[in-house]
Amino acid sequence: MLYLDNSATTKTHPEVIKVMADVMENYFGNPSSLHQKGLEAEKLLSKSREVVARSLGVLPQEIIFTSGGTEGDNLALKGIALAYQNRGKHIITTKIEHPAIINSCAQLEELGFEVTYLDVDELGLVNPQDVEKNIKNETILISVMHVNNEVGSIQPLAQIGEIIKNYPKIFFHVDAVQGFGKAPLELKEWNIDLATISGHKIHGPKGIGALYVKKGLNLFPLFTGGGQENNVRSGTENLPAIVGFAKACQIAREIFVDDSKKMRLYKEKCLEILKKDFPQIIINGPKDEKSSPYILNISVPKLQGEILLHALEEEEVYVSTGSACSSKKDILSPVLSAMKIDKEIMQGSIRVSFSYGVTEKDIEEFLDALARALKRLGKRG
Amino acid sequence: MRKVYLDHSATTPVRSEVAQVVTEYYTNIFGNPSSVHSFGREARKGIENAREQVANLINGKPEEIIFTSGGTEADNMAIIGSALANKNKGKHIITTAIEHHAVLDSCKYLEKEGFKVTYLPVDSEGMIDLETLKANITEETILITIMHVNNEVGTILPIKEVGAIAKERGILFHVDAVQSYGKLPIDVNEMNIDMLSASGHKIYGVKGVGCLYLRRGVKLHPIMFGGAQERKRRPGTENVPGIVGFGLASELAGQEMEMENQRLTVLRDKLITGILENIPCTQLNGHRTQRLPGNVNISFEFIEGESLLLMLDLKGIAASSGSACTSGSLDPSHVLMAMGLCHEIAHGSLRLTLGRDNTEEDIDYVLEVLPEIVERLRAMSPLYNNRDKHRNHREECSICTLRK
Numbered sequence: 047m048l049y050l051d052n053s054a055t056t057k058t059h060p061e062v063i064k065v066m067a068d069v070m071e072n073y074f075g076n077p078s079s080l081h082q083k084g085l086e087a088e089k090l091l092s093k094s095r096e097v098v099a100r101s102l103g104v105l106p107q108e109i110i111f112t113s114g115g116t117e118g119d120n121l122a123l124k125g126i127a128l129a130y131q132n133r134g135k136h137i138i139t140t141k142i143e144h145p146a147i148i149n150s151c152a153q154l155e156e157l158g159f160e161v162t163y164l165d166v167d168e169l170g171l172v173n174p175q176d177v178e179k180n181i182k183n184e185t186i187l188i189s190v191m192h193v194n195n196e197v198g199s200i201q202p203l204a205q206i207g208e209i210i211k212n213y214p215k216i217f218f219h220v221d222a223v224q225g226f227g228k229a230p231l232e233l234k235e236w237n238i239d240l241a242t243i244s245g246h247k248i249h250g251p252k253g254i255g256a257l258y259v260k261k262g263l264n265l266f267p268l269f270t271g272g273g274q275e276n277n278v279r280s281g282t283e284n285l286p287a288i289v290g291f292a293k294a295c296q297i298a299r300e301i302f303v304d305d306s307k308k309m310r311l312y313k314e315k316c317l318e319i320l321k322k323d324f325p326q327i328i329i330n331g332p333k334d335e336k337s338s339p340y341i342l343n344i345s346v347p348k349l350q351g352e353i354l355l356h357a358l359e360e361e362e363v364y365v366s367t368g369s370a371c372s373s374k375k376d377i378l379s380p381v382l383s384a385m386k387i388d389k390e391i392m393q394g395s396i397r398v399s400f401s402y403g404v405t406e407k408d409i410e411e412f413l414d415a416l417a418r419a420l421k422r423l424g425k426r427g
Numbered sequence: 428m429r430k431v432y433l434d435h436s437a438t439t440p441v442r443s444e445v446a447q448v449v450t451e452y453y454t455n456i457f458g459n460p461s462s463v464h465s466f467g468r469e470a471r472k473g474i475e476n477a478r479e480q481v482a483n484l485i486n487g488k489p490e491e492i493i494f495t496s497g498g499t500e501a502d503n504m505a506i507i508g509s510a511l512a513n514k515n516k517g518k519h520i521i522t523t524a525i526e527h528h529a530v531l532d533s534c535k536y537l538e539k540e541g542f543k544v545t546y547l548p549v550d551s552e553g554m555i556d557l558e559t560l561k562a563n564i565t566e567e568t569i570l571i572t573i574m575h576v577n578n579e580v581g582t583i584l585p586i587k588e589v590g591a592i593a594k595e596r597g598i599l600f601h602v603d604a605v606q607s608y609g610k611l612p613i614d615v616n617e618m619n620i621d622m623l624s625a626s627g628h629k630i631y632g633v634k635g636v637g638c639l640y641l642r643r644g645v646k647l648h649p650i651m652f653g654g655a656q657e658r659k660r661r662p663g664t665e666n667v668p669g670i671v672g673f674g675l676a677s678e679l680a681g682q683e684m685e686m687e688n689q690r691l692t693v694l695r696d697k698l699i700t701g702i703l704e705n706i707p708c709t710q711l712n713g714h715r716t717q718r719l720p721g722n723v724n725i726s727f728e729f730i731e732g733e734s735l736l737l738m739l740d741l742k743g744i745a746a747s748s749g750s751a752c753t754s755g756s757l758d759p760s761h762v763l764m765a766m767g768l769c770h771e772i773a774h775g776s777l778r779l780t781l782g783r784d785n786t787e788e789d790i791d792y793v794l795e796v797l798p799e800i801v802e803r804l805r806a807m808s809p810l811y812n813n814r815d816k817h818r819n820h821r822e823e824c825s826i827c828t829l830r831k
Contacts, residue, residue: 049466055459055664063453070446070633076438080736081745083432113496113635116653116663146653146662153652246664251453253496253635253666268650269503270536271529280529281499282438282628284635287669355463364464 048363048411052247053195053224053341053399059249059297062290066251069286077283078274087285094292101295102226102241104233104258110275111288114255115223117268118242119146121257121279122219125265126187126240127154133215134184140164140172140201141384142194147221148380151189160184169332170199170385178209187217192225192241196368196381196397197331198341200229207237217263223247223255227298228306228340228401233258245287249402250294254287298402305402309339312409313400316342319413326425328391330382340401345387345394349425354396357423361415365398428743431789435629435721435782436578436606437747442631442783444679445672449633452668460665461656470667477674481638484681485623486614493639493657494670498605501624501639502529504661505601506572508647509622510537513599517567523547523555523584524765525577529624530603531761534572543567551767552714553582561592570599575607579749579762579778580713581722583611590619599645605629605637609680610688610719621645627669631783632676636669683783691720691781694790698723698779701794706801708814712763712776721781726768729811730775730804738800739777744793747778 049057069090075083077091092106099106112118127137139151141163151161162180166172172190181188188210190201203220210218219240222231226241227248233241240263244255259265259278271280320327330343346354351367358365368379382392398412432440441449452473458466460474478489495501510520522534524546534544545563547555555573571593575586586602593600601622604613608625615623622645626637641647641660653662695718703709708728727735732748739746749760759773768776779793805811 051459051462051464051466054462054467055457057457058453060454063450066453067446067450070441070449074438074440075745076434079434079437079745079747080733081434081740081747082743083434083745084437113500113666114663116651117496119653120651144653145655149652149662244664251666251668252664253669269499269529270532271499271502271527273528280532281497282626282634284496284633284669286441286633287635287666352463359464364462364466366462366464 048408048415050398050400050412051364051366052401053397054366055246055252056249056401058246058251058290059294061297062250062293065293066286066290069289073285077285078272090289091283091285094288097292098256098295101299102231102233102243102258105261107276108258108261110257110259110279111283112255112257112279113253113284114246115144115221115242115244116146118244118255118257119144119221120150121265121268122240122242123147123150123187123189124154124268125278126217126219126263127159128266129264130186130217131159134186135159136162136182136184136186138162138164138177138180138185138188140166140190142166142170142381143189143191144195144221144223147189147191166199166384168385168387169336170194170197170330170381171332171336172201172206174202174205174209177206181213181216185213185216187219189219189221192220192222192231193229193338193341194331194381195224196379197343197385198338199331200225200336200338203238204232204236211237224341225338227295227302229338239263245291245294248294248298250291251287254284254291256291301402306339309400309404310335312404312406313339313342315406316409316413320344324416324420330385330387330391330395340399342398342400343395344398345391345396346420346425347390347394349394349423351394351396353423354394354419357419358415361419363412363415365396367396429792430743431792432745432784433779433781433789433793434745434747436778436780438628438634439631439782440784441633441672442676442679445632445676448675449668449672452671456667460667461654473667473671474665477670480674480678481625484609484613484677485640486616487640488643490658491640491643493641493660494665494673495637495639495661496635496666497628497637498603498624498626499529501626501637502527502603503533504639504647504650505622505624505641506530506533506570507536507650509570509599509601509645510542511648512646513569514542517569518542519545519565519567520570520572521545521547521560521563521568522572523549523574525549525553525762526572526574527578527603527605530572530574549765553577553580553712553762553766554714554717555584557585557588557592560589564592564596564598568596568598570601572601572603574603575613576611576719577713577762578606579760580724580766581719582714583607583717583719586620587618594619606719609677610684610721612684615640615642627673627676630676630680632673633669636666636673638673687783688720694781694785694787695720695723697787698790698793699725701790702797705794706798710772712766712768723779723781724776726772726776727801728772728775729808729814730801732774732776734804735775735777735800738804739797742796742800744796748776749778
């Protein structure tokens with residue numbers, strides 16, 4: 047069995063499960079309560095906030111816990127747009143963002159905001175010059191993803207941040223759900239004001255995430271109520287998941303550098319073999335260091351991605367066609383469309399996504415399974 | 428030292444059956460329910476089973492259940508979502524003065540957006556008057572949102588009667604059932620409820636999960652946008668383990684409800700009687716009979732609720748002065764103020780909320796230590812020492828209901 051759909055979700059790390067079980071059993075208090083059980087919970091909450099902050103290189107008070115990546119993205123975009131709309135109502139984003147960003151922007155358009163969706167090149171990369179060209183007096187927010195969830199292209203955030211630095215009234219948001227823990231991310235150095243991360247993409251629990259919000263920024267809340275999280279995000283804190291998330295961040299921080307280097311080598315080798323032994327296969331997205339070592343998107347022309355997916359499933363190899371969020375829709379991937387990939391190639395695309403602990407042998411096993419599956423489908427080149 | 432947790436309205440411990448299934452899902456069934464492969468399909472099965480368990484408990488249909496990150500999100504979604512979706516029909520909302528802040532603040536937000544909100548008053552027991560409700564309905568009224576059980580004083584509001592009125596007038600009816608779901612029988616059809624918010628961590632499920640019941644055909648303007656999860660009504664990768672745990676907690680709560688309520692009612696009444704009879708200058712807040720089986724809320728004159736909490740905590744007893752969400756605030760409880768208590772009595776309130784882990788020995792222990800603590804705190808209070816003079820002064824306080 048080989049689970050290679052880690053961009054959809056990851057297996058929860060045993061140590062994460064262990065701490066969560068402990069919190070569920072022993073630290074069940076409501077962090078807002080004044081008694082011992084509440085204080086213990088509050089202490090764990092602050093400690094977890096410190097750990098998550100450290101893994102991002104930011105201050106604890108700059109972390110807001112959310113129910114996940116979607117909420118983080120919604121809170122960042124609408125929170126900034128509604129709080130700063132008196133400065134202007136123009137937002138810049140890209141055509142390859144996750145639906146949480148694209149659809150939040152669509153809602154803001156209904157509210158009278160203007161949104162520019164930047165094109166990407168054929169590798170799925172945004173050109174920083176395009177960002178600058180589209181900045182206007184009314185621009186208040188630029189939101190660019192860190193690593194694209196379908197093709198793994200790593201966006202030039204450092205260069206974009208360098209540009210935005212010259213526009214002190216424009217905020218820079220990064221959807222780092224796919225990149226956090228898997229590609230370098232320097233929030234302070236790259237001049238990023240807000241960043242969304244999610245727990246279950248880094249072997250943490252589902253239903254938890256965080257939004258980094260630079261000190262001093264105001265956000266208009268998505269939900270109101272008890273006033274938790276500094277009045278920005280109401281609702282009883284999901285403590286077991288928060289502690290589990292912090293654990294996952296800590297583990298990611300410890301192993302990410304070595305693991306991604308190793309993974310880079312495996313992916314390079316994998317690409318070589320694909321080129322040599324599978325000449326019919328097309329690689330979508332960058333092949334060099336501009337792509338995440340953890341995401342591989344390939345197409346077999348004239349073969350529906352879903353058919354290949356199920357053929358691989360028979361080999362006990364689990365992959366996906368595009369992002370999980372849109373996997374059940376018949377529409378073509380907006381990401382691959384933005385990359386201007388031929389329709390025939392687009393329909394044949396599958397995403398293979400790796401994570402920590404994937405070995406060289408796993409890659410070999412995947413390639414063997416792919417060869418067998420293609421042979422059965424009569425597509426072996 | 429004995430440890431007695433009496434703050435079950437703030438949150439509950441996760442019951443072991445739930446912790447087990449949650450851990451099992453984290454360990455083995457970790458797929459993304461939107462994935463088409465078997466990992467995804469297995470996770471999807473878990474969610475759909477939980478949806479049935481939740482629907483069964485309130486006599487709804489599984490497809491009418493939307494899982495959320497908790498009660499606050501569900502309240503915001505229901506109130507803001509239905510108001511925005513129906514604003515062409517009218518812009519008036521009716522709620523009560525004693526709702527949870529998730530409801531009150533959602534209403535405040537809508538006021539800024541041009542809606543008009545009526546906050547129904549309550550009597551000294553925290554009860555609304557149905558005639559007042561009827562009198563406040565106008566042609567413009569599009570939504571009535573009323574809690575089932577008040578989180579501070581435990582008063583059970585006449586939801587079924589409100590539902591009948593709402594139905595007759597063709598107005599949407601939302602119920603914040605965070606404090607009653609899994610504790611009192613709820614039938615969304617019999618009670619004519621269109622929307623209902625519930626939370627997992629109040630019924631021995633996990634934190635970070637809850638649901639909104641949304642009657643088929645009721646339109647909501649979403650407050651979050653993204654993937655097509657939950658039939659496009661709530662985006663975001665589903666919190667599968669949390670949802671499965673919530674489903675199980677709901678089913679178990681349903682099975683045990685009747686027996687547990689009988690048991691808790693006996694313990695609650697013993698605690699109330701024991702305090703009122705043995706400690707002078709105390710009063711019960713909330714309704715005598717229309718009261719959540721696990722709720723005790725008592726005001727102690729001449730005492731600050733917070734110092735009482737600290738002293739109880741030193742004796743191993745976890746209690747609260749009101750709702751947990753507002754415990755950091757120095758303002759008196761809006762619920763007790765709406766019931767007509769004066770500031771100083773409201774500040775001296777203590778909420779003890781019982782749950783499945785509490786025994787009669789726990790109650791005996793509280794009744795043993797509480798009188799000493801109250802006596803010690805009062806001995807330090809100049810107000811208590813001059814209480815006769817003080818009382819005379821307070822009788823002039825026209826809004827206070829105490830001993831009138």
